[in-house]
Amino acid sequence: MSGLGLFLVAVAILVGLVGVIVPLLPGALLVLAAILAWASQVDTTTAWVTFAVAAGFIVASQVVKYTLPQRRLRDAGVPGRTLAFGALLGIVGFFVVPVVGLFLGFVLGVYAAERHRLDVHSMAWPSTKHALRAVGLSILIELTGALLATASWLLAVLFIV
Numbered sequence: 001m002s003g004l005g006l007f008l009v010a011v012a013i014l015v016g017l018v019g020v021i022v023p024l025l026p027g028a029l030l031v032l033a034a035i036l037a038w039a040s041q042v043d044t045t046t047a048w049v050t051f052a053v054a055a056g057f058i059v060a061s062q063v064v065k066y067t068l069p070q071r072r073l074r075d076a077g078v079p080g081r082t083l084a085f086g087a088l089l090g091i092v093g094f095f096v097v098p099v100v101g102l103f104l105g106f107v108l109g110v111y112a113a114e115r116h117r118l119d120v121h122s123m124a125w126p127s128t129k130h131a132l133r134a135v136g137l138s139i140l141i142e143l144t145g146a147l148l149a150t151a152s153w154l155l156a157v158l159f160i161v
Helices: 003-021 027-042 045-076 080-096 101-118 121-160
Strands: none
Touching: 003 027, 003 121, 027 045, 027 121, 045 121, 080 101, 080 121, 101 121
8 A cells, every 4th residue: 555545544544533532423433444445455364354353443342332331321310311312402502503512412401301300400410410421431432442443553554564
């Protein structure tokens, strides 16, 4: 693969990593797609093994990303419909307030749903904090998987291929 090709793959991986932190793009999938493009161009056993390892990291992180935070929210008593309402308001906020609207809409949506459900601020705010921690944990888990996939690609590029 040419130097320009490697550079473009690296840029796509970097955009994917940013997409994990700022959920505007399917970040982990973009990282995996970039590594797949690299593996298909290099077309060696090492490249395909690297892709398989990266895919393993991404798939594992996606599974854990949805199970662990969800369990914590269920243990805290935050229902799924609260998160759904937060996500809906987050999407609206994304279009109303550029850059920070997604986050603001999510927080306001979760708080509004919990305030409606629990009818007391002193109980709604802790639920909102649990939801925010769960989202943060979810992002951290996905970022870890994407970084491990990136590290496997980088090791292959620098030392093996």
